Amino acid sequence: MKSIVSFLKSATLAATTSVVLAGTALAAGPAPASAKPDLAKGEAAFAMCVACHAADGNSTTPVNPxxxxxxxxxxxxQLQEFKSGKRANAxxxxxxxxxxxxxxxxxxxxLASKTAKPGFAKEKDTVAMGERIYRGGIPDRQIAACASCHSPNGSGMPSQYPRLSGQHADYTASQLVQFRDGVRKNNLQMTQVAAKMNDREIKAVADYIAGLR
Incomplete structure (x- = not known):
């Protein structure tokens, strides 16, 4: 009889403990979100990047974005993929x-907190072609409009597609060529798009992008 009573007491205690612990977990809520980015530390760490990308991220060198x-x-x-080697750049x-x-x-x-300085299209002879490609793609080669992913004004879409407006034409063109030639391999969609474009089309759309705002 004593063993049965002891068993029942143990079972009741265990059940009570489980309820208390469950209640504590519910009261505590979900695990806290990760800490906010430290912008002061970000600015300090960016110091090593200034020579190529300028103090506020507005690079003045056309080959540097x-x-x-x-x-x-x-x-x-992109930083993670440079480190892992998925995006190759010595x-x-x-x-x-x-x-x-x-x-x-x-x-x-x-960097996201810094205001981008506008750029300008420079090639009058090809700006119309660049606009057609950016806004309408190249239908006969199944090339989608750049605007469909990067938005009509080049602002892009967070976490999916980068902001392009105002970017140096030389840099944009070089990346499209690298995608086309298989040098840059960290975005299959861009590889497939660039593979269908010739040099003149790449230069035209890159120049047009530089003037977006």
């Missing part, structure tokens, strides 16, 4: 080698 006001999710992805691979994921996040969100 403007990074200011870029979607932070996109920047984090200079950038060396620059990111010592960065942690937190460093990358802090830098990316700091």
């Amino acid at each position: 403007k990074l200011s006001q870029q979607h932070p999710e996109y920047l984090v992805k 200079v950038m691979s060396g620059m990111v080698a010592g960065l942690s994921n937190d460093d990358m996040r802090n830098i990316s969100y700091w």
